[in-house]
Amino acid sequence: MKKVVRIANSSGYWGDDPEALYRQVTGGPVDYVTGDYLAEITMVILERQRRANPSRGYAYDFIGHLRRALPEIARRGIRIVVNAGGVNPEACREAIAELCRGAGVSLPMAVVDGGDLLPRIPQLREHGVSLRHLDTGADFSTIADHLVSAHAYLGARPIAAALDRGAQIVLTARVTDAAVALGPMIHEFGWSETDWDRLAAGTLAGHILECGAQATGGNYTDFLEVPLWSEKGWFGYPIVEIDESGEFVVTKHEGTAGLVNRKSVTEQLLYEIGDPKAYLTPDVTCDFTSMKLEEVGHDRVRVSGTRGFPAPPYLKVSAVYTKGYRATGMVLLSGPRTRQKAEHLAQLLWGRLKHEFEDSRGDLIGFDACWLGAAPEHTPNEGILRFAVRDADRAKVEEFSRVLLGFGLQGPPGLGMIGGRPEVQEAFAFWPTLVPRDLVDARVQVDGTRNAEPFEVPMRLESAEEPTATARSQEGPTVPIHERTHNTRHARLIAIAYARSGDKGDSANIGVAARSDAAYEFLRKALTAEVVAEYYKGLCGGEVVRYEMPNLRAFNFVLKEALGGGGTLSLRVDHQGKTLAQGLLRMELDVPVEVFESVKLEPLREA
Numbered sequence: 001m002k003k004v005v006r007i008a009n010s011s012g013y014w015g016d017d018p019e020a021l022y023r024q025v026t027g028g029p030v031d032y033v034t035g036d037y038l039a040e041i042t043m044v045i046l047e048r049q050r051r052a053n054p055s056r057g058y059a060y061d062f063i064g065h066l067r068r069a070l071p072e073i074a075r076r077g078i079r080i081v082v083n084a085g086g087v088n089p090e091a092c093r094e095a096i097a098e099l100c101r102g103a104g105v106s107l108p109m110a111v112v113d114g115g116d117l118l119p120r121i122p123q124l125r126e127h128g129v130s131l132r133h134l135d136t137g138a139d140f141s142t143i144a145d146h147l148v149s150a151h152a153y154l155g156a157r158p159i160a161a162a163l164d165r166g167a168q169i170v171l172t173a174r175v176t177d178a179a180v181a182l183g184p185m186i187h188e189f190g191w192s193e194t195d196w197d198r199l200a201a202g203t204l205a206g207h208i209l210e211c212g213a214q215a216t217g218g219n220y221t222d223f224l225e226v227p228l229w230s231e232k233g234w235f236g237y238p239i240v241e242i243d244e245s246g247e248f249v250v251t252k253h254e255g256t257a258g259l260v261n262r263k264s265v266t267e268q269l270l271y272e273i274g275d276p277k278a279y280l281t282p283d284v285t286c287d288f289t290s291m292k293l294e295e296v297g298h299d300r301v302r303v304s305g306t307r308g309f310p311a312p313p314y315l316k317v318s319a320v321y322t323k324g325y326r327a328t329g330m331v332l333l334s335g336p337r338t339r340q341k342a343e344h345l346a347q348l349l350w351g352r353l354k355h356e357f358e359d360s361r362g363d364l365i366g367f368d369a370c371w372l373g374a375a376p377e378h379t380p381n382e383g384i385l386r387f388a389v390r391d392a393d394r395a396k397v398e399e400f401s402r403v404l405l406g407f408g409l410q411g412p413p414g415l416g417m418i419g420g421r422p423e424v425q426e427a428f429a430f431w432p433t434l435v436p437r438d439l440v441d442a443r444v445q446v447d448g449t450r451n452a453e454p455f456e457v458p459m460r461l462e463s464a465e466e467p468t469a470t471a472r473s474q475e476g477p478t479v480p481i482h483e484r485t486h487n488t489r490h491a492r493l494i495a496i497a498y499a500r501s502g503d504k505g506d507s508a509n510i511g512v513a514a515r516s517d518a519a520y521e522f523l524r525k526a527l528t529a530e531v532v533a534e535y536y537k538g539l540c541g542g543e544v545v546r547y548e549m550p551n552l553r554a555f556n557f558v559l560k561e562a563l564g565g566g567g568t569l570s571l572r573v574d575h576q577g578k579t580l581a582q583g584l585l586r587m588e589l590d591v592p593v594e595v596f597e598s599v600k601l602e603p604l605r606e607a
Contacts (some may be wrong), residue, residue: 002243005188007181007205009238011035011082012212014042014059020212020237022069025078027232027253030239031188033073034180035082036210037062040318040505041567041576043174044428046086047149047320057088063095067103073168074105081159081170081180087149089113089173096169097447106448110162113173114443114456115152117317117435124435134316134432135505135560143321143431150319152435155282155311156202157193158442158457159183165446174318176281178206181240189244193311194463199284200308201246204291207279208250208268208303209238214500215250215268217258219578221498221585230257236299247304249296260299263498263513266552270511272502276549276556277471280316282437282459285309285467289549313464315440319431323569324358324392329404329422334382334414339367341412342385348411349387352403355396359564360389361571369573371583373538384418388571390427397424430568432505437464471547473555479525481589489596494585496599497523501581506566507542508577510584513554518598520553526589532557535587536580 008030010021014037024033037059038046050057062084066073073080085092089111100107117124121144124131131140154172156179162170164187172180185191185202193199208215215238217226230236236256242248250265252258269288273279276288290307333341342364349362366383368375389400401422408417437459445454484490493499493512496519501510512527514520533544542560549556563577564570574580 002245003188004241004243005032005185006030007032007034007184007209007240007242009034009036009209009212010065011037012210012214013037013039014061016212017235018061018065019234021065022072023234024237024253025069025072025076027256030078032079032081032184034209035062035065035084036177036180037082037084038086038174040430043087043149043151043318044320044430044568046088048426048428050088051148055091058086058092059084060095062092063099066096067099070099070103070105074107079163079168079170079184081183083172083175083180085111085113085171085173087151087173089171092171096171107168108166108446108448109169109171110165110167110444110446111171112154112158112162112175112442112444114441115154115174117150117152118147121147121150124439127439129435129439131317131433131435134434135507140433146321146323148320148322148428150317152315152317152440153282154315154442155179155459156182156186157283158444160186161457162444162446163187165444165451167446177210178203178281179283181206181209182283185242193461196284196308196310197306198246198308200286201248201303201306202242203281203284203286204269204288204303204306205240205242205248208265209240211268211271212237213258214271215264216252216260217264219500220264220267221494221500222263226259227257231255246306247302250301250303251299260301262293262295262301265293265301265303266513266554267498267500267511269552270513270554270556271500272504272509273511273556274504274509274558275470275472276547277469278467280312280467282311282315284311287469289471289551292551309467309469310463310465311461312467313437314434315437315459317433317435319433320428320568321431323427323429324390325394325397325424326388326390326427326571327397327401327422327424328386328388328571329401330418331385331411332382332416332418333364333385333412335380338380338383339364341414342383345385345407345411345415348407349404353400357389357391357396359571362387363573365573370579371536371539374535374583376586386573390569390571394424428568430505430566437461471549473529473546473548475528475546478528479522481526481531481587484590487593488590489593490588490590492585493527493587493589496591496595497585499581499585501577501579503563503567503576506561506563508559508562508580510557510559510581511554512557512581512584513552516595516598517553518595520550522592522595523555524548527555529557532559532584535584536562
């Protein structure tokens with residue numbers, strides 16, 4: 001009988017459900033519970049906090065999550081792997097140790113770090129490492145004097161090494177999101193660095209787990225299908241049941257709300273990816289076009305057939321630098337003539353300020369704030385007028401903050417101030433880059449065991465090589481999306497597809513999955529990169545690339561220069577691209593009748 005390891009997730013971001021860890025530990029049998037607390041924007045927030053207070057810089061929510069669950073974790077022998085260490089894992093370790101002492105619990109704990117490259121930047125430059133911007137190619141010297149942190153994304157092997165040494169809690173600094181799940185698999189099954197298919201399967205499982213309830217009905221296109229209530233009274237988080245072969249089942253605890261089906265797993269697979277044939281991690285290059293999904297029971301989806309290839313010869317680095325100051329303020333407006341009132345107040349504000357900012361914008365939330373020119377025309381009854389500015393000159397930003405509040409009795413009628421005077425904050429920007437993996441070693445220390453001496457796990461891999469495969473579309477003749485005939489039906493994209501979107505720096509991705517084989521073939525010709533670029537032309541300043549994933553009946557669109565500088569710097573309302581899939585699903589098409597007939601879909605209230 002095959003050995004099966006059950007790995008659960010209890011957090012997809014810093015701020016996730018505070019009771020999820022306890023529920024995953026007590027809701028049914030699990031061997032590991034993982035938690036992902038870090039994102040690119042979170043690293044910037046943590047760095048800002050550490051600069052203000054040296055005892056901060058980690059996801060301190062995890063301490064609260066752990067407090068209630070700790071006795072059950074100890075009693076059941078469950079192992080915990082989280083990346084809550086952020087930019088200050090030592091401070092996080094001390095907080096966990098204090099919590100354990102207070103609870104009278106003694107658990108071997110490991111810290112995995114070594115990816116902090118800031119002290120080594122001069123040395124790396126001497127080695128000829130360019131540290132150029134990964135997306136734009138910009139020279140590192142342009143931001144070198146403003147750099148405040150630089151963390152390499154570590155992989156799963158240091159985590160496996162910590163578990164090999166007996167750690168029951170593994171706390172990491174910046175690692176890839178999937179590594180917190182892949183590490184336990186390497187430990188349990190002994191996969192080698194060249195077990196590429198298995199490592200790819202484990203990474204894929206980690207990618208499904210990493211965003212918590214997004215795999216179990218959260219942010220789900222067909223949200224009206226999702227059961228909101230259950231016998232246990234809470235929303236289920238994902239669990240992966242995996243064996244040594246790398247084949248696994250995605251599920252959740254029995255009796256919980258939410259759902260697990262092919263669509264929910266597909267949507268999560270499409271989330272925040274680039275080229276699906278070359279999904280790069282420190283451990284393996286994954287081919288997302290290879291796996292097969294099969295519903296094998298209620299809330300159970302089997303994933304099999306995943307292919308993997310050698311890991312790349314470099315690690316991604318998340319660097320943060322200062323870029324001036326920013327402030328955001330909001331005003332409530334009500335009708336009649338809400339749009340005209342917004343224009344009136346914007347003219348008052350910008351006219352009073354008179355000077356230019358490096359970046360500034362005003363958005364009427366409730367009209368066209370998320371999708372810009374792709375938003376449909378309508379007349380709002382009310383809205384939130386949001387102003388935001390950024391500039392290297394703090395005095396200019398402070399003037400904006402003072403002036404905006406002064407319009408409370410000077411503006412149009414039906415106006416209400418929200419939140420008082422806007423706070424002026426230092427602006428931090430994200431700089432993605434690469435470093436040769438041979439120059440980075442992870443450091444592991446396991447406390448509470450016989451051998452507590454720290455040791456290193458080199459990131460060097462003899463098998464590493466540059467990826468060459470791509471799933472980029474070679475698009476041929478296209479079918480017009482508007483060509484109404486007696487054999488077509490006018491509808492929105494959501495009628496024949498579902499979707500999810502996310503961010504990577506200043507790029508956004510929109511994964512679109514067809515609801516049937518016929519719908520996929522139609523969209524291959526109708527929903528091209530050019531069509532999406534035209535649809536979002538007011539928002540996207542760069543190229544749109546389409547990748548094909550026929551195994552999922554899906555496409556991944558990468559929109560470059562689409563987020564106003566990226567989530568850490570952007571002044572946009574939707575600075576992480578979370579709404580772009582919903583905007584695209586509103587696109588109107590003339591769809592062949594036979595495509596509609598192939599789609600077995602209950603009517604959607606807002607289709």
